[in-house]
Amino acid sequence: VNSTSDVRERNRRGEGGKLRAEILRAAGELLEQEGGQQAVTLRAVARQVGVSAPSIYAHFADRDAMLRAVVEDAFIEFIAAIKADLQPGEDPVTQLRAGCAAYLRFAEQRPNQYRTMFSRPFNVNEAVFPADWHFGSDAFQVLVDAVQACVESGNSTSTDPFNDAVALWVGMHGLAVLRTGVPHFPWPEQSDVLDRLIDGLAKLTP
Amino acid sequence: VNSTSDVRERNRRGEGGKLRAEILRAAGELLEQEGGQQAVTLRAVARQVGVSAPSIYAHFADRDAMLRAVVEDAFIEFIAAIKADLQPGEDPVTQLRAGCAAYLRFAEQRPNQYRTMFSRPFNVNEAVFPADWHFGSDAFQVLVDAVQACVESGNSTSTDPFNDAVALWVGMHGLAVLRTGVPHFPWPEQSDVLDRLIDGLAKLTP
DNA sequence: TGTACATCAGTGAACGCGCGTTCACTGATGTAC
DNA sequence: TGTACATCAGTGAACGCGCGTTCACTGATGTAC
Numbered sequence: 001v002n003s004t005s006d007v008r009e010r011n012r013r014g015e016g017g018k019l020r021a022e023i024l025r026a027a028g029e030l031l032e033q034e035g036g037q038q039a040v041t042l043r044a045v046a047r048q049v050g051v052s053a054p055s056i057y058a059h060f061a062d063r064d065a066m067l068r069a070v071v072e073d074a075f076i077e078f079i080a081a082i083k084a085d086l087q088p089g090e091d092p093v094t095q096l097r098a099g100c101a102a103y104l105r106f107a108e109q110r111p112n113q114y115r116t117m118f119s120r121p122f123n124v125n126e127a128v129f130p131a132d133w134h135f136g137s138d139a140f141q142v143l144v145d146a147v148q149a150c151v152e153s154g155n156s157t158s159t160d161p162f163n164d165a166v167a168l169w170v171g172m173h174g175l176a177v178l179r180t181g182v183p184h185f186p187w188p189e190q191s192d193v194l195d196r197l198i199d200g201l202a203k204l205t206p
Numbered sequence: 207v208n209s210t211s212d213v214r215e216r217n218r219r220g221e222g223g224k225l226r227a228e229i230l231r232a233a234g235e236l237l238e239q240e241g242g243q244q245a246v247t248l249r250a251v252a253r254q255v256g257v258s259a260p261s262i263y264a265h266f267a268d269r270d271a272m273l274r275a276v277v278e279d280a281f282i283e284f285i286a287a288i289k290a291d292l293q294p295g296e297d298p299v300t301q302l303r304a305g306c307a308a309y310l311r312f313a314e315q316r317p318n319q320y321r322t323m324f325s326r327p328f329n330v331n332e333a334v335f336p337a338d339w340h341f342g343s344d345a346f347q348v349l350v351d352a353v354q355a356c357v358e359s360g361n362s363t364s365t366d367p368f369n370d371a372v373a374l375w376v377g378m379h380g381l382a383v384l385r386t387g388v389p390h391f392p393w394p395e396q397s398d399v400l401d402r403l404i405d406g407l408a409k410l411t412p
Numbered sequence: 413t414g415t416a417c418a419t420c421a422g423t424g425a426a427c428g429c430g431c432g433t434t435c436a437c438t439g440a441t442g443t444a445c
Numbered sequence: 446t447g448t449a450c451a452t453c454a455g456t457g458a459a460c461g462c463g464c465g466t467t468c469a470c471t472g473a474t475g476t477a478c
Binding site: 216217218219220221222225257258260261264 | 452453454455456457
Binding site: 220247249268269 | 441442
């Protein structure tokens, strides 16, 4: 698969940690391109990196731990991608739209990583999403605040920004996963659907 | 697993087709209870039915064909469950709400089957969702008609029932899969979120 | 400056497992005469 | 009514595969003296 993998050189002493990053990168690519957690096997990752399978155990306790790290990494990048698109100077409605658009852009560009981030693990145990994992409730607060800001600027009639933000979130999630999951549907423009979700659920005034 | 499985009696001549139904039932249960397509192996299904693995080949060409049949079966039951809850005598808004509630009830009671129905196959090839599979676009038309009926009865301001129905569908889907996929989130009442989706996306007038 | 040595970053072979699929078969059941 | 036989509904053993994981190891790299 990876023709450069066989020429990989062993890291120097003290640089063993570099392999960890290479493993995460390869595992993330496999997750995205092969389309599921089940494709992210220890052996496939090792093959992709150009290393023997047991080498992975120096950096991850087992396959579960590796998978969990991949998902955590993806989540961090997801949040960073959204924050990068928020323009603090703009008005609240523009900010809300920009954030939602960035959310969907990530889901569109990395659909399998996105889906894995927000679905229960099937082929691994609950360790991937432990009960104490907050999965970014801080990140969700950004959405609540964005809706709240629209209310305060007079652009939204929402009387319950938290619950309205929940509705908007589930709407965006549904759009993100159904578009890739059911490609044969006669989909309208993605932005058209997204605008309906934002306008209707954040209760924006025309 | 199934202690009654070892006492299963061979079907009589002419009744070999019964095994097909037993296989589908067992595969559906495995899909639901073990939580993923990867749990629905030929051997696991055979074990559950109380039959040897090669017996399945008398009824399905291969594992893919079996999985496809399970999903098709689930879809038929899904549509039937929704239609059963529509009360034709009621007013359009009540009908719309009843249909949406039935949709979510199925997704809540059989989350893994629901999720599998609407997601790309990962561990099997595209044969499970072939390009010519309409996946129930007729069923979707029911939702469009329900929104349209609300418009005609003066209960909705929608000017584009199809696109608004798409938005409502993705909203319901997102709610259905996120509630089971991210159980640690501080979810509001499901009916509260659903009402926000229906009111806001079908543009119901108060 | 030279050298012995501990350490580090990996390797290669092996294990047991469950899987999808194939193949030749078996034995009860119904039917033709 | 009896019996030979075709058919049907499965079975059991075997195959090759990729997997996660373990184990003892190797050889280059840096360090202590």
